[in-house]
Amino acid sequence: MNLDYQLDGRVVIVTGGGSGMGRDASLALARAGARVVIGNRNAAAGLAVVEEIIAAGGQAAFRATDVANAADCEALVALAMQRFGRVDGAFNNAGLQRAFNDVHETPVEDFSEVIDINLKGVLYMMKYEIAAMLQSGGGAIVNNASIFGLKAMPHTAYYVAAKHGIVGATRAAALDYATRGIRINAVCPGPIKTPSFDRVTGGDEHMYDDGVPMRRIGRPEEVSAALLWLLSEQSSYVTGTSISVDGGMSAE
Template identity: 80%
Template sequence: MTDLDGKVIVVTGGGSGMGRDACLALARAGARVAIGGRRTAEGGTVVEAIRAAGGQAVFRATDVSRPADCAALVQCALDTWGRLDGAFNNAGLQREFADVHETPDADIADVIDINLKGVLYMMKYEAAAMLATGGGAIVNNSSIFGLKAMPHLAYYVAAKHGIVGATRAAALDYAARGIRVNAVCPGPIKTPSYDRVTGSDDHMYDDGVPMHRIGQPAEVSAAVLWLLSAASSYVTGALLAVDGGMSAG
C-alpha cells in the first residue's frame, strides 16, 4: 500500500487488539498515525513501537463516547501534521452474554455510547477535516454481528447493525465529495477482548466458522489498509466481511 506513505490516519481503540495491529501496519506502510484510546499506557507503548521502527505517531487519551474527545483527537492530527487523510474507527467493547431482559442497563448504555455513538461522533469530525483538505477514506469497524444476529447479544448486535447503517448513509452523503466510507465486519478475532468474553477459548466458534478457526488481527488490518488505500478507489458504502465465511451461511 505504497500510496499510504505520508498519509495522516486516525485510529481509535489503537492500544490493543485490532486497533493496535492496524496502527503498526499503517506505520509500516509509511502512514502517520494519530492514536486514540482510553488507556494511556497501552497507547504510549504503541507510539513507542512505531517511533522505534522509524515511523511517526502521536497518542491522545480519547473516550469516543464524548464528542469533545472525538473532536480533540481529530484536532490533534491536524495540529501535528496539518491534515487528515483517513480514519479507522475501531474503538468498541462487548460485555457479557445475556438475554435482553437480563442485560444490565449499564451494558446497554456503554455499548451503544462507545460502539455506535462513538463512530458517529468520529465520522462527524473526520468528515469535516477531510472536506477541508480534499477528501479521504473512513473505515468503520462493525462486526459479523452487524450482518447477522446472535442470541444473548441483542445490545451488541444493535450497535453493530447501527454502524452498518451509519456507514452506508455516510457513504451516500460524501460519495460526490471525495470521501469514501466503508466498514469491515470481522468474525471472531484473537484479541484481548475475545479472550475476556470467551475465557481464551480459541475453538469456541469452530463449528460456526466454515474455515474452522478464529482470525488474527493482521487479517483485519490487511482489509482496513486496502479500504484506506487508492486500491479501493471505486469502493464506498461497502461492508467487507473478514469472518472465515460466517456470513456466507
Template identity: 80%
Template sequence: MSVDYQLRDRVIIVTGGGSGMGRDACLALARAGARVVLGNRNPQAGLAVVEEIVAAGGQALFRVTDVAKPADCQALVELAMKYYGRLDGAFNNAGLQRAFHDIHETPLAELDEVVDINLKGVLYMMRFEAEAMLRTGGGSIVNNASIFGLKAMPRTAGYVAAKHGIVGATRAAALDYATRGIRVNALCPGPIKTPSFDRVTGGDEHLYDDGVPMRRIGQPGEVCAALLWLLSGQASYVTGATLSVDGGMSAE
C-alpha cells in the first residue's frame, strides 16, 4: 500500500544528498512529488542523483555545498528561493565519522571536521532555512542525528558530542518557532544499510545484529518513511521530538 504524504510540489532541501541515506531520501521525496534541492560536496554524485530524479519525471536542483561553510549553506537556501520561490522543508543530513580513536589520540583536525560538518553544518542550515520559511509561511525541518545523539559509543567522543548537540539544537529551535509555523525534529537512526555502513562492516549485514533488540539492521526505506512523515502535514503536532529508527536500541 502506498502512502500519500501530500508532499507534491513541496520544496525540500537535502544536504549530503549525493550518497547513502541522503540519496535515498532525495529519491523518496521525488517519488512523493516533492521538488528536491540537493546539496553535496561531491558534484558528480550530486548531479547523478538529480539526473536520476529528472529521468523518472521528477524535479530537482543541485549545488555543490560544504555545510561547514556558512556561505555555502546560505547559497543552497537561496537556490531554492530563486527557482521555486519558497522553502517548505529540509532534511539536514550531511555528516561524517572518521577513524575510531580514544579522545586523547584523536587528531585535532578530525575533531574540527566532525564538529564542523555534523553540528555546525546543521546550525548553519537551520539559520538560513528558518529565515526563508518565515518569509514563505512556515515549514518542517528534520535534522539527522543518530542513535548516538541519545547514547554513547566508545572511541567516538567528537562524533557523539556533535550528534548530542544536534538533538539539543533541534529541541531549542523547535521552541523558537513553535508558534511561528516551523516544526523542527530530529531523526535518530540506528545501524542502517548504507555504503558507509558497508565500509565499516566489510559488507556483513549481520555484524551488529546482536546489539539490536530486533536482531537486524535497518533498511534505508525505513528511515525515509519516518522522514517523509515528519516533513508532512500528518506530523502537524510534532515538534522538538527525536524519532528513533533503531530497532529498539534506544530503549536499552
C-alpha cells in the first residue's frame, strides 16, 4: 500500500544519513517528495546517498557532520536554509554504541562519546532545527531513541542513559513548542537489520530472535514507515510521544 504523506517540497534534515536507518529514511523521504539534507561523519557514505537520490530525480544536499560538535549541527541546518530556504522536518538519527561492559568496567571515553553523540547531538540538532522551523512557520522533528530508551539492557548503562535522555528531551521539548507549530516525537526501534547491528552480531540475523515477541529482527523500512507518518500531517495531533518499532519488546 502506497500512502501519500504529502511531503512534496518539504525540506527534511537527516543525521547519520549515510547508512542503516538513516540511509533508508533519506531514500524514503526523497521518494515521498521531500528535499533531503544529509549529515554524516563518513563523507563518502553520505555523498553516495545524495547521489542516489539525485539519480532518481530527487533533490538532496550533504555536509560532513559530527553531531557531537554544536558548530557542525548549526552548519548543517544553515546548509538547509541556504540551499532550500527553509526547514520543515528532521530525523535526528545519528548515534552509536560501544562495547558491552558493566559500569565499573566501562572506559570513561565510552561514557563521553556515547552521551556526546547520542544525547547531546540530538539536543544540539533540535536547538538549531527549531530556530529554523520557527522562521519557516513550523515543522516536525523525530528523534531516534531506542527500545532501550524505554527499558533497560544489561552491560550498557551509558547507552541506556543516553537513549532514556532522548525520550525525556523529546517529551519536554514537545511541551515547549506545542502551541508554536512544531511537533516533536521519537521512534524507539528494537533490533533492526543495519550494518551496526551486523557488527554486534557478526551477521547472525537470528541472534536476538528469542528476545523479540515477533521472533524476528526488524527492517530499516519498518522504521522509515513510522518516520514518514510522524513527519506528515497525517499525525498532526501527535506530539511528545515515543513510538516503539520493536516487534513487541516494549510490551513485555
